[in-house]
Amino acid sequence: MTEAAVDPAGDTRGTAVNGRAAVVTLTYLGFTLQLLQVGIVPLLPTIGKQLHLGVADTSWLVTSSLLAGAVALAVISRLADLYGKKPMIMVSLALVLAGCLIDCFATSFPLLILGRVLMGAQFPMLALPEAIASDTMPKKRAQLTIGAIHAGNGVGIGGGILLGALVGIHPTAWRSFFVIGIITVVIGMAATGWLVRDSRHRAAGRLDLTGAVLLALSLVGILLGLSKGPTWGWGSPRVVALLVAGVVLLLLWLVSAGRAKNPLIRLSDILKPHVRVPYLMTFLIAFGVYGSLSAVTRLAQTQPAVAGFGYGFTILQTAWFAVPQTIGAIVGIMLLQRLTRRGSMAVSACVGVGLNALSFVAFAVLAGAPIAVLTAQGVYSMGTAIALATTQILIVGAVPASESGVALGISIVAYAVGNSFGSDIVGLLLSAFGGAGGAPTETGFLVSFWVCCGASLLALAIGGSLAVRSRISGAAAHAAG
DSSP, rough: OOOOOOOOOOOOEEEEEOHHHHHHHHHHHHHHHHHHHHHHHHGHHHHHHHTTTTTTHHHHHHHHHEEEEHHHHHHHHHHHHHHOHHHHHHHHHHHHHHHHHHHHHHSSSSHHHHHHHGGGGGGGTTHHHHHHHHSSOOHHHHHHHHHHHHHHHHHHHHHHHHHHHHHHTTTGTTHHHHHHHHHHHHHHHHHHHHHHHOOOOSSSSSOOOEEEEEEEEHHHHHHHHHHHHHHTTTTTTHHHHHHHHHHHHHHHHHHHHHHOOOOOOOOOHSSSHHHHHHHHHHHHHTTTTTIIEEEEEEEHHSSSHHHSSSHHHHHHHGGGGGHHHHHHHHHHHHHHHHHHHOHHHHHHHHHHHHHHHHEEEEEEHHTTHHHHHHHHHHHHHHHHHHHHHHHHHHHHHHHHGGGHHHHHHHHHHHHHHHHHHHHHHHHHHHTOOGGGOOOOOOOHHHHHHHHHHHHHHHHHHHHHHHHHHHHHHHHHHHHOO
């Protein structure tokens, strides 16, 4: 067993205790997360019809999982740093398994929601596998593994689109989605228990319960307010109260974190350039996710004979978007390997968000050409895989290994908030430029794509400043040496 050198955060990590089998397993966990998260979306109309639910009610099947995931990230990622990342992965997967089992047999909406709440425990899979890779592998293998995990995420998104479309062919068989979920989770638990060795790094102290409660409640308030703003109304007292309460609780958490002996995450770590910049980039990347996938597939399903634009795709035909989504993620990680040999992680992140911006330009300019849009979807998937992998590599490289779990957890929180914020902005734009009956117009889609492009360009500018700072620091260190 070889020891790694001391990293910039001041601790040793990278001990070679996990090999190729662990790489495959950790990548599989990332795949499973997105498969179960995205796969439910195409089934919402079918489930609503079978259980006699309205659109607002069925949306809670996504919202409830998102809110539970935010709470799980705030608590489980810190517990992972304290008591071990592998045990917390197993706990998370056990909760997801319980949720799938409940939803397999659920005959009422409350039971279905309960299952989806438990399935929200899968969100730490966006952070803990990467943290284990960073803590238990040599630097190069860890970076490649984090890239592979994000490729798995991209494949999982494509697989979720395809799975939801295939299951939706038989409207009465929607519970088979949760049966497939059971199988995938059991495989993940068995592989993790057998093939993955845990990090030896542990954080000192204990769980900051006050901080965990404040952060969890603030996230619930902000995310619920953002997700329900379009349906409840942005001027609704409930939405305003949720957003205000969420922001106030977030400020209280910041005050509490500054005073706590063992906070969830040290504010000094968040304020480091190599941490705060990737967090902000993650937020901006997530902002465009709705525009790149949900809005594009919605455009594809618009009937040209009625609206004068769109492709007239059926739900099953939209599964074609799974192909470029999957290929783009895999190619993106292959490209990332070449980029990291020639430049810094910050430069690689800029390449990723630059590809995102390019894809949004293509969405807007070539919206009338299905093949061009499908190709642009692959470019977007490629860029997102590169950008998210590099931002997370930057984060784990700038914090102690004993805090890698919660540091990545906060990154995923930034992603969730950015995703909610972006979906709301795109929803508002589609509504503002809506036609008769509030139906989206072609102008609404085009404006949305340009706004998402602007978010990607802003991420590019921020990442560029970090790349310049890294280059100057590296030159100074070389001269001093």
